[in-house]
Amino acid sequence: MATDYDAPRRNESDGVAEDSIEELKSRRTEAQSGAVDVDEVETAESFELPGADLSGEELSVRVVPKKQDEFTCALCFLVHHRNRLAETTADGQMYCTDCMG
Numbered sequence: 001m002a003t004d005y006d007a008p009r010r011n012e013s014d015g016v017a018e019d020s021i022e023e024l025k026s027r028r029t030e031a032q033s034g035a036v037d038v039d040e041v042e043t044a045e046s047f048e049l050p051g052a053d054l055s056g057e058e059l060s061v062r063v064v065p066k067k068q069d070e071f072t073c074a075l076c077f078l079v080h081h082r083n084r085l086a087e088t089t090a091d092g093q094m095y096c097t098d099c100m101g
Contacts, residue, residue, distance in 0.1 A: 075099040 048054075066072065069082045074093040086100035
């Protein structure tokens with residue numbers, strides 16, 4: 001049997017034995033109700049739609065500029081350390097070892 005750890009604990013002396021069978025049956029059907037309480041407005045506000053206007057949002061991470069010993073891969077657009085450089089083309093495009101692997 002599953003235990004609801006949030007429910008208040010009852011002792012034998014709290015009158016558990018005094019509950020009628022009808023009362024216990026009504027509690028069971030109430031607890032197994034199929035109705036779900038959902039606040040649709042709260043749920044809708046949590047979704048971010050593509051193309052949404054985020055101009056009012058503040059940046060919550062610190063942006064660090066690219067260092068002298070780092071490069072941006074032309075395929076995955078991630079910033080890597082120079083030791084991850086696999087190839088540099090004639091036109092200056094740099095590729096990481098993951099993309100060229």
